[in-house]
Structures are given as C-alpha cells and as structure tokens.
Amino acid sequence: MSTWTNWVGNQTCAPAEVAAPRSEDELAQLVADATRRGVQVRVAGAGHSFTPVVATDGLLLDLRGLAGIRSIDAERRRVVVGPSTTIGEFGEPLWEQGLSLVNQGDIVAQQIAGAVSTATHGSGLRLGSFSSGVRRMRLATARGEIVEIGEDEPDRLHAAQVAVGMLGAIAELELEVAEAYRLRERIEHWSWADAWEPFEELAREHRHYSFFWMPSEDSAALYGLAQPGVALVDRCHVKIYDEVDASVPDSQEPHRRVGPAHVIYPMVYEPNFHELEYFVPFDRGREALAAMRELMLARLPSSIFPMEVRTVGREEALLSHSYGRDTVVISVSGTPGTEYGPYLRDVDRLLGEFDARVHWGKLHFLTREQLFARYPRADEFIEMRRTLDPGGTFLNAHLAPLFA
Numbered sequence: 001m002s003t004w005t006n007w008v009g010n011q012t013c014a015p016a017e018v019a020a021p022r023s024e025d026e027l028a029q030l031v032a033d034a035t036r037r038g039v040q041v042r043v044a045g046a047g048h049s050f051t052p053v054v055a056t057d058g059l060l061l062d063l064r065g066l067a068g069i070r071s072i073d074a075e076r077r078r079v080v081v082g083p084s085t086t087i088g089e090f091g092e093p094l095w096e097q098g099l100s101l102v103n104q105g106d107i108v109a110q111q112i113a114g115a116v117s118t119a120t121h122g123s124g125l126r127l128g129s130f131s132s133g134v135r136r137m138r139l140a141t142a143r144g145e146i147v148e149i150g151e152d153e154p155d156r157l158h159a160a161q162v163a164v165g166m167l168g169a170i171a172e173l174e175l176e177v178a179e180a181y182r183l184r185e186r187i188e189h190w191s192w193a194d195a196w197e198p199f200e201e202l203a204r205e206h207r208h209y210s211f212f213w214m215p216s217e218d219s220a221a222l223y224g225l226a227q228p229g230v231a232l233v234d235r236c237h238v239k240i241y242d243e244v245d246a247s248v249p250d251s252q253e254p255h256r257r258v259g260p261a262h263v264i265y266p267m268v269y270e271p272n273f274h275e276l277e278y279f280v281p282f283d284r285g286r287e288a289l290a291a292m293r294e295l296m297l298a299r300l301p302s303s304i305f306p307m308e309v310r311t312v313g314r315e316e317a318l319l320s321h322s323y324g325r326d327t328v329v330i331s332v333s334g335t336p337g338t339e340y341g342p343y344l345r346d347v348d349r350l351l352g353e354f355d356a357r358v359h360w361g362k363l364h365f366l367t368r369e370q371l372f373a374r375y376p377r378a379d380e381f382i383e384m385r386r387t388l389d390p391g392g393t394f395l396n397a398h399l400a401p402l403f404a
C-alpha cells in the first residue's frame with residue numbers, strides 16, 4: 001500500500017488503490033469499476049491544498065497522463081485543456097496566441113482542475129476566480145459516464161465550476177481567457193493606516209491591490225518578504241499591479257518590474273506554513289481587517305505569519321467564496337509543529353461574525369449549519385451531487401459531513 005502526502009506535509013492518506021489513466025475512456029472505466037465494487041474515489045491534483053480534500057482510503061487517481069493544452073481559439077478567447085495542466089503551463093502558449101489567463105494567484109504549481117475545484121483566485125475586484133472562467137467541462141461521473149456540462153445549462157455549470165471533486169473526475173476543461181496583457185508592478189512598504197484607510201478606493205482603482213501586514217519581527221522573513229534594513233513590524237508589504245501598453249518597456253527593476261502578466265504574478269514559497277483563508281463581504285472588509293489586526297496583536301506570539309489581504313469580484317458558482325458578492329480575502333497561517341489550532345479557531349469565530357465563507361483548499365472549521373447559512377445555494381449543489389453520485393463514490397470523511 002502506498003501513501004500520499006500533500007505539498008505542505010500536513011495531510012497524508014493510504015489509498016488501497018492508485019491508478020493513473022492515460023485516456024478519458026480508461027478514467028471512466030476505472031471510476032465505474034470502483035463504484036460497482038463500493039470503493040470510494042478521489043482525484044489528486046498537485047497536492048497544494050491544506051485541507052484533506054484529496055484524502056481517501058479507496059482509489060486515488062493521478063491524472064497527470066491527461067495533461068496539456070488541446071486547442072486554443074484566439075478569436076473566441078477560449079482554451080481547451082486536460083485537467084492536470086498546471087497554471088504555469090498556460091503562460092507561454094497563450095502569450096504566443098495573443099492571450100493571457102484572466103488573473104493569477106500567488107503560485108503556478110496547481111493543476112487547473114485542482115485550482116478550479118476549490119475556486120483558486122488572485123486579487124482584483126473586477127476579476128473572478130479560475131472557476132468563473134470555466135465555460136465547459138467533461139466529467140467522468142460515478143456511473144462511469146462522461147457528462148459534458150456547458151453554457152447552455154447555466155445552473156449545472158455553476159454547480160460544476162466549484163465542486164471540490166464531488167461531482168466526478170474532471171476530464172477536460174474549456175476556459176475563457178483574456179487578451180494578452182502586460183503589468184507594471186509597484187511594491188512598497190506602507191503603514192497600516194496608509195494601506196487600510198483607503199482600502200476600498202485602492203481596490204477599485206487598481207487591477208490588483210493586495211498587501212501582507214506583518215504582526216511581528218519574524219513575519220516578513222517567513223514569506224520571503226524581508227528587506228534588509230527595513231523594519232516591517234505593523235507595516236504592510238503592498239502590491240499594486242496595473243496594465244500598461246506597449247509604450248512602457250519591459251523591466252526587471254526590483255519592485256518595479258514590467259512584463260507579461262504570467263511573468264509578473266508568481267511568487268515562490270517554502271512549505272513552512274499551514275494556511276486558513278476566509279472571505280468576507282467587500283462592504284464589511286475594512287471593519288473585518290481592523291478586527292483581525294487587533295486580534296493578531298493580542299494573540300502574539302502564535303500569530304507570527306503575515307496576514308494577506310486580497311479581493312475577488314462576485315461570481316456565480318454555487319460553492320464559490322464570492323457567490324453573489326464582491327469579497328475581501330483574509331489569510332493567516334499557523335506555524336507547523338506548534339499549537340496553532342486555538343489561534344485559528346479565534347480567527348474563525350471572529351470572521352464568522354462577518355458572514356465569512358471559506359477557501360475549500362485552506363484550513364477551515366465550517367459546519368454544515370454554517371454552510372447552509374453562508375452559501376445561499378448549497379442545497380442545489382447537494383441535490384446535483386446526489387443525482388450524479390447517489391452512492392457517494394466521490395465523498396470522503398472530510399467532505400461527507402458537509403455535503404452528503
């Protein structure tokens with residue numbers, strides 16, 4: 001029996017079976033056979049979730065044999081890909097066709113199906129998550145059928161756009177992308193008041209406005225943000241990205257880079273943190289941020305990782321953090337090997353007062369009762385899940401209490 005461990009090392013499982021299909025037909029066969037035998041199934045992406053969303057003691061599927069860009073339609077701004085294509089693998093081929101991904105988050109290692117399944121996002125009030133760009137999907141369902149869901153069935157598409165692997169194994173995705181764009185980076189170190197007071201205006205004004213606020217001496221170094229000679233305690237590492245046209249030349253000047261979007265976005269992280277990320281309504285964001293700063297200062301020394309602050313524009317996926325509302329995204333981390341549970345529980349309680357939704361791939365404490373209270377269409381998602389997978393083939397011990 002082999003074991004599977006996620007990237008950060010906080011989730012391990014021992015699947016009874018592991019399979020790596022090389023075709024959609026083989027994938028459908030494997031799932032049908034598992035369902036017939038009563039064996040549960042999960043798909044592993046790149047393993048960059050902190051939650052046990054991949055874990056199974058049944059059949060674990062590795063879809064790396066189904067990677068790659070299958071077609072690009074530059075005129076319609078569409079790209080069709082295999083599920084395990086990584087975000088990093090979109091950059092150059094799209095750029096060569098005059099296209100870019102609409103937005104990107106902090107890293108490019110995730111597989112696109114993994115990123116879509118948890119509503120992975122970047123920052124920008126006018127921009128949704130990766131899930132919001134999904135226009136068509138092919139799924140291998142529990143019965144072993146290939147089901148195609150597209151724009152002609154908006155309710156089903158919005159259920160499938162964020163499904164945490166519960167509707168079936170994604171075998172193919174069609175995404176809407178953007179015309180190629182270049183970014184100018186501006187990284188500066190601001191006081192809390194300068195970053196927080198005009199937060200709403202800055203978020204509206206710029207394509208991307210985000211910051212890391214540092215509660216302690218150690219914070220900046222933990223995310224690789226330290227600046228020699230610059231004291232960052234209770235200060236913010238601010239990132240602003242705006243689009244620029246061809247008249248602005250490419251530049252590698254630190255903190256002032258200019259270049260293609262896919263070159264500017266990615267950061268590099270060490271796997272030294274266990275992250276929680278919650279989403280509050282944009283119009284209560286400033287209030288929530290101020291409350292978080294107070295909590296983190298009061299709870300030192302356990303809250304030593306920076307607080308990352310971003311925004312996402314409203315979208316329609318039923319299980320999205322930004323379903324029907326613009327959001328402010330707040331993430332904090334516990335230090336591996338320490339008792340960070342009580343601190344993260346305090347964050348959960350505090351942000352719960354702001355009607356917070358969760359990132360399915362990052363640590364959270366959501367209960368079924370909270371799911372129904374905070375996700376207005378959770379019942380419709382569960383109904384579709386039960387229709388496509390009546391026996392719960394694609395559930396696991398983490399997801400069943402919420403979605404069975």
Ligand SMILES: Cc1cc2nc3c(=O)[nH]c(=O)nc-3n(C[C@H](O)[C@H](O)[C@H](O)COP(=O)(O)OP(=O)(O)OC[C@H]3O[C@@H](n4cnc5c(N)ncnc54)[C@H](O)[C@@H]3O)c2cc1C
Nearest residue numbers: 045046047048049105106110111114117120121165170361
């Ligand atoms: C260093 C780091 C930086 C991060 N930065 C960001 C960020 O900027 N923004 C953000 O929103 N998140 C971020 N995340 C979280 C990450 O993007 C999500 O957890 C994402 O889901 C991970 O993708 P993955 O390919 O690793 O999927 P996994 O973690 O392997 O899987 C995620 C889910 O997708 C399902 N899945 C995967 N493939 C398929 C498939 N083919 N069919 C059906 N289900 C499938 C899995 O079963 C699982 O439920 C970050 C995580 C790390 C560790």
